[in-house]
Amino acid sequence: MRTFGAVVVAGVLIFLGAALAGWDVKFAVVWPWFVVAGAAVLVFRLVELARGNSARLVMAAAGLVGVAVWFAVTAPAETPGYGLWMWGLVGVPVLVIAAGVGMRRHGGSRGLIGRWSRRSRRNEGVASRWQIFWVASRFAMRRKAKVLSPSLRTVSALRRWRTPVREYATRIARVGGQGVWSPVEDVTLRMGGPRTGKTGELACRILDAPGAVIATSTRTDLIDLTAGVRRGEGPVYVFNPSGLGGLESTISFDPLAGCENPVMATYRAGDLVPSAExxxxxxxxxxxRQALAALLHAAALGGLDMAKVQAWVADPEAAADEVLRLLRRSSEPTFATAAQQFLTTNERTRSSITTTIMPALGWLTDPTARAAAAGGGFDVEALLAExxxxxxxxxxxxxxxxxxxxLTAHIAREARRIAAQRPGGRLDPALTLALDEAALICQIPLHLWTADMGGRNITIHxxxxxxxxxIARWGATGAASIMTNSATVLILGGSRDESDLNAYSLLTSDRDERVENEDADGKVTGRSPRKVPVLSPGQISQLPPKTAVIVRRGMPASVGKLQMAWKRRDVKAAARAERRALAVERWIRRRDEFAIRVGAFVDGLADRIEPWLTQVEEWFTAGAEARREARRAARTEVRVPVQDRTEPVHAEVVRLDTVRTDTVRGEADEQGEGEQR
Structure with missing residues (x-):
């Protein structure tokens, strides 16, 4: 079919050239080139049909020589490019044929696989610097900035280039001198044994989060490492229903919150009773789940609590009338039907249903968990805004x-609803879910979330x-889905499971290794290639701490170093600030204690000195009073002269004038002296 098409095209071009040769117009002078083009198409197709490189070379040379001779003899001198006919007829066709042969060799699936093989042999099966730069570098993240962060779509290219990459991506490892980055739309999975650096690396994802963070863990390590830095980004809350580490919950969440809505009651029942393989x-x-949704809906309509729901599950027959009466208020009649079916079914079926529900309500027997669930709902929109x-x-x-x-499912569900109302259907900044030991403490449907949340900028680590x-938590199918949906898989050392190690080794692909063949005397008789894994199961098992095999989508595997949170500058700065705050607090406490002790000493000393001071004060008071009495007496004393009784007494008026005391005293003294004389 291709040959027929080539013959038709060649015939049409040659016919046009022959037709233009008889026209007396200016454009007709190019008619030889139409003939040359038709002949070239025909020669090129004949070269393709020839078998063997020698036959193709002979066919191409014969065709070029024939066309060149025809052009030199037949073409008029007015033909454009006539002076360069040799280069045009020899050089251009040679370049065209070479380009065709090269495209045939390097294009298509054959060429792509060939390039992959050559690149794999050249790089020993691992990612090259160019591949890391093109797929997972800071530059690669900037290329997708407008998709990852919708707010950057309306700004200038310069402003977009100046925006820090951490606003829409996070660096997960370092390979040589290059950083391997992961955008906020990708899911990352890290697997490793205890004390291999898994938690320290995951803490860095919390520290680098551009927006709100939900972090789960079975220990307080993440709080100790990241809470100091995260307080600078926004409020920090703790939800600790098990009382782990003695930390109190600063937020509460009632599973009945929002269950007045039938749809929310259905979701909440699915959260409490997860699906099984x-x-x-x-x-x-x-x-x-069907029965529990009806009971949650009834309790929410009646303003009751989860303890009442547990009592209904424990004794369905006694609760039948109350539950059905409350469900008559519902706008969804199917809930009353589901409740009646559960409450009136046979004893054996009802017992199996209640046995399935009761573990979901087991936390009600823990006072700490019950206290953490008494307080209403949780405002997810405020969390994202702050x-x-x-x-x-x-x-x-x-x-x-x-x-x-x-609670985790509620936050993720509300975040997904809010994202649907934002530009591009994405949160900006993104919400980060850092799920450490997710298989132990959290039963969320990760096999479903990992396929859907990334496109809404809900990043899952x-x-x-x-x-x-x-596999133990989500089954073989669910585990395979999580592995497939994870764009970046970090494999740390410490594993001893044979099946896991073989699966990890397969993820790293294979490479060509030269094997020397020796004869009986030990002489090398030749070398033959063989396929070996890039990293064997034993090598993966013996990876040193803080080192991981990075399997990134779009590039071969690589081995990189992980950053530990406790070595970061911001974490160290936060720790120093906390130590300074504690030191200041201790100094203030000691200062207050010293002031209290000094005050107590002064009070005791005052109690001892006070009697002496009182006596001294009384002595001085008595002395002062005596002096005042003396002065008062001196002011009122008046002396009258003695009269001679022989002289007649005449009535006289004695006038007493107020005089100064010292003057009276002086006159009296003078009078006394005069009498003595």
Whole structure:
């Protein structure tokens, strides 16, 4: 078919050239080139049909020589390019044929696979610097800035270039001198044994989060490492229904919040009773979710609490009248039907349903968990606006896992609803879910979330100990979905499971290795290639701490170093600030204690000196009073002269004038002296 098409095209071009040769117009002088083009198409097709490189070379040379001779003999001198006919007829066709052969060799699937093979041999099966730069570098993240951050679509290119990359991506590792980045729309999964650096690396994802953060863990390590820095970004909350580490919950969440809405009641029942891989368990789980949704809806309509729901589940027959009476207020009649079916079914079926529901309400027996669930709902929109951080702690026993799951699912669901109303259907800045030990404390449907949340800028960073742990929680199908949906997988050392190590080794692909063949005397007789894994299971198992195999979508595997949170500058600065604050607090406390002691000493000393001071004061007071009495007496004393009794007494008026005391005293003295004389 291709040959027929080439013959038709060649015939049409040659016919046009022959037709133009008889025209007496200016454009007709180019008619030889139409003939040359038709002949070239025909020669090129004949070269393709020839077998063997020698036959193709001979065919091409014969065709070029024939066309060149025809052009030199037949073409008029007025033909454009006539002076360069040799280069045009020889050089251009040679370049065209070479380009065609090159495209045939390097284009299509054959060429692509060939390039992959050559690149793999050149780089020993791992990612090259160019591949890291093109796929996972800071520059690669900037190329997608307008998609990852809708707010950057309306700004200038310069402003967009100046925006920090951390606003829409995070650096997960370092390979040589290059950073491997992950955008906010991608899911990352890290797997490694205990004390291999998994939590330290995950803490960096919390520190680099551009917006709000939800972090789950079975220990307080994440809070100790990141809370000081995250307080500078927004408010920090703790949800600790198990009382782990003695930390009190600063927020509360009632599973009944919002269950007045039938749709929310259905969601909440699904959060408390997760789906199961086993068909029989899933059958009873479906019935349990249906019954629990009706009971939650009834309790919310009646303004009751979760303890009442637990009592209804424990004794369905006694609760039948009350539940049905409350469900008559519902706008959805199917809930009353579902409740009646649960309450009136046979004893054996009802017992199986209640047995499935009761573990989801086991946290009600824990006073700490019950207190954390008494306080209404949680405002997710305010959390996103304030770029807050919520730390969710759960014990490995798992009795509080349904409560933690309910809050986590509520936040993710509300965030997804809010994202649908934002430009581009994405949150900006993104919400980060850092799920450390997710398989132990959180029963969220990760196999579904990892496929949907990334496109809404809800970034999920998962931490697990092994692939077997994922299978135990979400089943083989769910674990495979999580692995597939994770754009970046970090494999740390410490694993000893053979199946896990073989699966990890397969993810790294393989490479060509030259094997020397020796004869009986030990002489090398030749070398032959063989396929070997880029990293064997043993090598992956023995990876040093803080080192991970990075399997990134779009590029071969690589081995990089992970950054630990406790080595970051911002964490160290926050720790120093906290130490300074504690030192100042201790100094203030000691200062207050010293002031109290000095005050007590002064008070005691005053109690001892006070009697002496009182005596001295009384002595001085008495002395002063005596002097005042003396002066008062001196002021009122008046002396009258003695009369001679022989002289007649004449009536006289004695006038007493007020005189100064000292004057009276002086006159009296003078009078006395005169009498003595």
């Amino acid at each position: 086993d068909a029989e368990r899933e059958h009873w789980g479906s019935l349990a 770029s807050g951080t919520v730390y969710m702690l759960g014990a490995e026993e798992g009795h509080t896992a349904p409560l933690v799951t309910a 998962i931490g697990a100990q092994s692939r077997a742990q994922l």
